[in-house]
Each structure stands twice: as C-alpha cells, then as structure tokens.
Amino acid sequence: MSINLLETVQQNLGYPALQKIDPNTQQVATDEKAPPEDKFGQAAIPAVLTGLYKYVQSDEGATELLRGDNSTNWVGKLFDDNKKEVIHTISAYAKQSDQDPVAKMNAIAKEAVKVVKANLPVTAGSKEVKLFFSHQKSNILLYLPAELNMGELLHDTTLDDKTNKMEGPISSLMQSIGGAFSKPVMDKDIESRK
Secondary structure, three states: OOOOHHHHHHHHOOOOOOOOEOOOOOOEOOOOOOOHHHHHHHHHHHHHHHHHHHHOOOHHHHHHHHHOOOOOOHHHHHHHHHHHHHHHHHHHHOOOOOOOHHHHHHHHHHHHHHHHHHOOOOOOOHHHHHHHHHHHHHHHHOOOOHHHOHHHHOOOHHHHOHHHHOOOHHHHHHHHHHHHHOOOOOHHHHHHOO
16 A cells, blocks of 8 residues: 555645755745745645654654544654744744644644554554654655754754655665665664664
C-alpha cells in the first residue's frame, strides 16, 4: 500500500496543495502574495510530520503514536523544549501572529496519526510505525521550508540537508540506497549491543 501521508493530511484538512522546495534556492517557488493560511499549511504540515518522524524513532514514541487519542497534545510531545520556538517560527513564516497555531498544529498531528493507524495492520507495533515513517521521510522533506530550521530544532541537522530536496533518477537512487541502510532500529537492539 502506497500512501503519501503529507498529501493525504493536506487534502483531508482542506489545506491548499503544498509546494515543493527548490533544492537550489531552498525557497518555495510560489508567489509571495500567498494568503497566510496557505503559508501556514506549507510550514506547519511538513514541520509537524517531520516532528512525528523524529518522535517515532524511539520505541516509546512509536507506541505512543499507536495508542494516542484525540486528547493527546502532540505539539508538546513532538517539540518538547523547543515548542515555543517552533510555534513562533511557523507563525513568522506564515506572517501570522501566534494566534493559536497550536490548535491547528495539533489538528494536523491528529489527522496524521489517524491516517497512519488506518494504513497499518491492526497488529502493528513500533517497528511497523518506524518503517512507515522511514518510507514517508523523503517525501515530507521535499516540502519542508529551510527557513524553519526544523533540523536544528529537532536536534537532527540532516533533516535540513539540501540533498533531501533533490529529485531525479540519481537523487532517487541515492535516497533509496540510504533508506536501505537506515532500517528502523529498535530500542531493544541498542540495549543488546551494550
């Protein structure tokens, strides 16, 4: 089953289509006159999905995603100590005041969790969640604006790497090779190596 999590969340929540980031300029190739709601979606959807990707890299995070409910405060969980900075950065990118972007960002996260759960088997565990997100990562990063500095805010600077924004046969080949070597690591595997 092949699903594009980013597009599905964007469509389900009624946001306008997101624009890919130009790998050369690191900018969205759209008009600067885009309404704030369009720019908010462009920033918040890939930022929240990137936060989810990082969050589920731990067994605890992946399990939380599987059992999370509608009352879960995802923004607080995903961005932890950097929550205020992430909210401010997304609001600044969208040229909006900090007028409750948390509710909108939580709605994005809740929709993403719902879509992920619907596309995983009922018996799925943390390994399946990690694998699902590892297949989604390259697509999410194609849309993540560089100005947000999400890699820095999530303590993983590889997320901001320009090569994540490149497409084409060679880039796709390199990303698939990298994906083959980055199979999900379970916390118990790490413990057994100590």
